[in-house]
Amino acid sequence: MNINYQKAAISDLTLVLELVEEFHETENLGFDKNNVRDVLIQFLSNEFFGQTWLIWQEDEVIGYIILTLGYSLEYRGRDAFVDEFYLRPQHRGQGIGTQTLRFAEEICHSLGVQALHLEVDFENPKAQRLYHRVGYQKHERFLMTKLLNREA
Template sequence: MNINFKAGENNDVETLLVLIQEFYQLDGYLSFNAVVVRHALIQLLNEESIGRIWLIQHQNQAIGYVILSFGYSLEYGGRDAFIDEIYINPAYQGQGIGKQTIKFLEEVCISLNIQALHLEVERENTSAQNFYHRVGFKDSDRYLMTKKLNQS
């Protein structure tokens, strides 16, 4: 399937909010706070040093999105990146779009001198785990642990 990646812009916020809400509902996330998400999106769209966002498009229609966040790791030798969210509308899954998206992100990361690309996947989502293994991701045999600092 022929797709393209459109760099997110401020005028894409409403489209992104719809897609993000779809993703959260599909993955069973308990809360979607449009105010919080909107604020975070605007910050991300306006500060390229913290990450990037792209709409995944088919025939100029948004069918998903992907968010890449930047960090730094001594273990990996410098800049690293985290696939914060990746969503492809279920009607378009299983058609190679995920593979194209990962390849696109790898190329972006290489061009930005990023040394490692990370992601997280739900423990129950074995089909996604299998896909990520097929495209070269390895289980680090570690737990991602999180402490929220601002409970707004």
């Protein structure tokens, strides 16, 4: 299994948008193509926000991972969040997810990131097992969100 990672650029917008749409459909998340396109253009144009990586097997794109960057006093510096991580269904259960999370950790080390966070649905035990297996732990707190823009 030959897996490679390519940092996505604005020239990859159509491909990334296609993958994001697949992910949002799979996870029953809202998807407004024009809105997501605008947000992706902003994100891909400014590495201050983070990075998007395409996951390739041979000559086929099979998924993507988006890392967003932040800063935390609690974690003593730069932190990151796995904002989205998607593998096409036929490529799951083969160790690619584990390999991709390790790759994300390497990227974070190179960026000086002190802590890497992610969220997982309560009803997704397969993903929970993967994340636990590679070292992610439940926190004594839980994520809460307030939408500041109704369109988000």
